[in-house]
Amino acid sequence: MDIVKIARTAGLQILLDARIGRETYHSVSGSLSSLQRFAxxxxxATADEFAARSEQPERHEA
Structure with a gap:
């Protein structure tokens, strides 16, 4: 799940605040309606991922 992409699609503004080594730090701002769309x-997306995992056959360890 690409949470930054979901936030942008929902209408939230994403700002890159800093990059330290391999870590990046972002600020997010927007309206309450954008926050609701994001949620x-x-x-x-979480429900879709859960459904996809549930459809996979179980593996049994021997």
């Missing part, structure tokens, strides 16, 4: 998209 809805994260919930849907």
């Amino acid at each position: 809805d998209e994260v919930r849907a």
Whole structure:
């Protein structure tokens, strides 16, 4: 799940604040309606990932 992409799609503004080594630090701002869209998209993506895992056959260790 690309959380930054979901945030942008929801209408949130993403700012790159800093890059230290391999870590990046971002600030996010936007309206409450954008935050609600973001939350809805994260919930849907999580449900899709859970469903995809549930559909995979179980592996049994021998």
